[in-house]
Amino acid sequence: MSSSATSATLTHARRLVIKVGSSLVTNDGKGLDRQAVRQWTQQIAQLAAQGKQIVLVSSGAIAEGVSRLGWPRRPAAINELQAAAAVGQMGLAQAYEEAFDEHHLRTAQILLTHEDLSDRQRYLNARSTLFTLLELGVVPVVNENDTVITDEIRFGDNDTLGALVTNLIEADALIILTDQRGLYDADPRANPDARFVHHGEAGDPALEAMAGGAGSSIGTGGMLTKILAAKRAARSGAHTVIASGRESDVLLRLAAGEAIGTALHAPMAIHSARKQWLADQLRLRGKVVLDAGAIEALSHHGKSLLPIGVTAVEGNFRRGDAVACVDAEGREYARGLINYSASDTRRIMRHASNDIADILGTMTEPELMHRDNMVVH
Numbered sequence: 001m002s003s004s005a006t007s008a009t010l011t012h013a014r015r016l017v018i019k020v021g022s023s024l025v026t027n028d029g030k031g032l033d034r035q036a037v038r039q040w041t042q043q044i045a046q047l048a049a050q051g052k053q054i055v056l057v058s059s060g061a062i063a064e065g066v067s068r069l070g071w072p073r074r075p076a077a078i079n080e081l082q083a084a085a086a087v088g089q090m091g092l093a094q095a096y097e098e099a100f101d102e103h104h105l106r107t108a109q110i111l112l113t114h115e116d117l118s119d120r121q122r123y124l125n126a127r128s129t130l131f132t133l134l135e136l137g138v139v140p141v142v143n144e145n146d147t148v149i150t151d152e153i154r155f156g157d158n159d160t161l162g163a164l165v166t167n168l169i170e171a172d173a174l175i176i177l178t179d180q181r182g183l184y185d186a187d188p189r190a191n192p193d194a195r196f197v198h199h200g201e202a203g204d205p206a207l208e209a210m211a212g213g214a215g216s217s218i219g220t221g222g223m224l225t226k227i228l229a230a231k232r233a234a235r236s237g238a239h240t241v242i243a244s245g246r247e248s249d250v251l252l253r254l255a256a257g258e259a260i261g262t263a264l265h266a267p268m269a270i271h272s273a274r275k276q277w278l279a280d281q282l283r284l285r286g287k288v289v290l291d292a293g294a295i296e297a298l299s300h301h302g303k304s305l306l307p308i309g310v311t312a313v314e315g316n317f318r319r320g321d322a323v324a325c326v327d328a329e330g331r332e333y334a335r336g337l338i339n340y341s342a343s344d345t346r347r348i349m350r351h352a353s354n355d356i357a358d359i360l361g362t363m364t365e366p367e368l369m370h371r372d373n374m375v376v377h
Ligand SMILES: Nc1ncnc2c1ncn2[C@@H]1O[C@H](COP(=O)(O)OP(=O)(O)O)[C@@H](O)[C@H]1O
Pocket: 020, 021, 022, 023, 024, 059, 177, 178, 179, 180, 182, 183, 184, 185, 186, 187, 188, 189, 210, 211, 212, 213, 214, 215, 216, 218, 219, 220, 221, 222, 223, 224
């Protein structure tokens, strides 16, 4: 695929994750760059008005905290970094809220840890909250929950977090804004003759060889984590563009199909990649037996599974576990992430979704298994 073809896919992208790095957000550590924040939010507001759903992943809490605390440089001690993140995150949240408010858009703060995305229940909760926010027209602003994590379980750089959020919400594209135009065949800070890479295939090892670490003390990860993020994003079929956050109207121009930055296309078609990715997530913990109407709804009408269509439950699964949907003879028709535990499913099966709240005292979702969390065979 050519670079223009990859960029053109951004014109069709409906759900986007946009990641902005620390050096950009904090003007190379000098303090929150409110002007830049306003420019991105203005563009995001325009994209939202075009019907796009956008999740923003913003770094900068530590750099902003260091600046607010008047420290001369980024500390090395974890407890000090965590304290700085806690101080700086307030600034980030405030700046985004103010800037989006000018466009009458609501924002939401989502702070995630590694465990939130590896624990099945928390993963499903995060996914469902993000989808709900997007449906409400809110712009979620995500960062790592730096204050509670230890070194071993850090994402560390937000490029990785951006890719995981891309997988989590099955976004069509990941846009990584940084302080360079994109990827060069060597670090341009150290090699003035480095050549610009306009496009490539996500996951190509040759790209990893070109990418170096962070060129400043503000950002972490450098270009390598961005290249690896593109590889990860491609697992759920998303394309990645790495571009300069200082380029005027960069988001609008990318969305309009302009070939700026480095475009890294996902080799696998989005539908098969998503299916494969979801299937990889699924280690079966149980089964639900479906009646003929439910099988028809899933297999031929693209519907979610409702509790009314379930006649029996096997296994002892929890909310968020992977469960197979079978018929009375044990033939599997689909599998996916279930919204209710085995014991709750036994109580609500054969009942209409309207009855869930009466039976369980509360209703998390009307669907037993949402279509988005399901692979149908
Ligand atoms: N091959 C490369 N092409 C472009 N930039 C590179 C390359 N290798 C290393 N870098 C460095 O990566 C830096 C961007 O990463 P980083 O500082 O982590 O930014 P951010 O805060 O945006 O994540 C650039 O400023 C650059 O010095």
